[in-house]
Amino acid sequence: MGKALFLSLPLAGHINPSLSLVQELVARGSEVVYYATDAFARVIEQAHARYRPYRNAFLGDMCLPEHMHELSWLLMRTTAEVLDQHLEAFRAEQPDYLITDSV
DSSP states (O other): OOEEEEEOOSSHHHHGGGHHHHHHHHHTTOEEEEEEOGGGHHHHHHTTOEEEEOOOHHHHHOOOOSSGGGHHHHHHHHHHHHHHHHHHHHHHHOOSEEEEOOO
């Protein structure tokens, strides 16, 4: 089935529901490389995906802003930072497809 690059917000409500999909993809012969934070490394590896750490400070701390209207800006800025930090590594993985969650 190829190689998947999985990018998710590193929160239990985003990662845990994705793990059954990861397991099914692996069972069907896909290789899955999953970016998250160290707190989720074990469960990702238990799903037989290859864990890769985000290097972004916000994703490591996940401190949400006090005012929810600031969240969209924070997520857009974080996305740009993650792309700056990881784009070459993403390309080096040479995935056949990309999976992201709704955020």
